[in-house]
Amino acid sequence: MEFKRIVLTLITGLLLCLSIRAVKAQAKTPKFKVIAFYTAKNDHAHISYVHEANKWFPRMALKYNFSYDSTSNWSNMNAEFLSNYQVVLFLDTRPEEPIQRAAFEKYMETGGGWIGFHFAAFALTPSDFPQNWDWYHHHFLGSGSYGSNTWRPTSAILRVENRKHPVTSRLPETFKAAANEWYRWSEDLRTNPDIRILLSVDSSSFPLGTGPKQSEIWHSGYYPVAWTNIKYRMVYINMGHNDMDYENHTIKDLSSSFSSETQNEFLLRSLFFAAKKKF
Known part of the structure; x- marks a missing residue:
């Protein structure tokens, strides 16, 4: 009887260890996988954001x-590679090859998730990034081509435009964003x-920008800065341009795109939305 009790205790302990290992292994399995594409070759502010x-x-x-x-190899933009990921990020540019x-x-079109940041939506003809992808x-x-921008990079008060969307439903009505162009x-x-439209520039931000050109300072108007297309699992976010020490040619970071806690929450909620997961 004593021998059977010892054997039973050993078996119970072994099963418990196996169960604990199984639970730990399950806990380590990621909820979803993200791949970020970037170029990081032009504009020090965009390179700073990518880093x-x-x-x-x-x-x-x-x-x-x-x-x-993350990868800077845009040749990975193919069906086999993308099949390993539930969400694709464009940190600074877009694919160029057909x-x-x-x-x-x-x-x-087949249900993938996507988030694009700042320059990922840029298109201007003529330029190195023309509007050649309808x-x-x-x-x-849905934004078409680039129209203009504020300068220099400054923070703005952003307003939540859609309180029913899962990305923004728990955010405050307005919040201060990190410095951005x-x-x-x-x-x-x-x-x-x-x-x-999920977020727009709140009127309390005006005048937005410091110039020196007057066209680089916004005094009024309606400016969406984050939105989603209901036909896809996607969010475009205009943030992603740090302020830099251009004047003294040090290329030193003067701001961080992740300095706003509410903006960071918005990014995470957008990521989980794109992955079809609850945050």
Whole structure:
């Protein structure tokens, strides 16, 4: 009887150890996988943001149990590679090759998640990034071409425009964003039935920008800075341009795009929304 009791105790202990290991293994399985594409070759402010993002997102991945990878190799924009991830990020640019664009379009059309930051929506003809991708700029983003921007990068008070959306439902009515260069677009997003504007510049921010050009200072108007297209699992976020010490040519960071706690919460909620997960 004593021998049987010992054996039973050993078996129970072994089963308990196996159960604990199984629970731990399950806990380590990421809720979803994120791949961030970037170029980080032009504009020191955009490069600064990419470097910040590639430090901040891995920390959040550890905290909230998702995985985060990043790559500057846009050739990875193909069906086989993308099939490993539930969310794609464009940190600073967009794919340029037709085969890459076709792969991304199919990824989104078949239920993939996406978040684009700041320059990822830029398009201006003529420039190094012309408006030569109608699906992306007109149908997917709905913003069309770049119109103008504020200067220099400054913080703004942002207003939540859609309190029913899961990304913004728990945010305060207004909050202070991190310093940024704010963009204006050629298309009025309010007229697009597929677009849901999430955040816009609050009127208390005006005048926004310091110049020196008067056109770089906004005194009035309506400026969406984050929105989603209801046909896709996506969020575009205009933030992603740090303030830099251009004047003294030190290229020193003067701000951080992750300095606003509420803005960071918005980023995380956007990420979980794109992944079809509850935050």
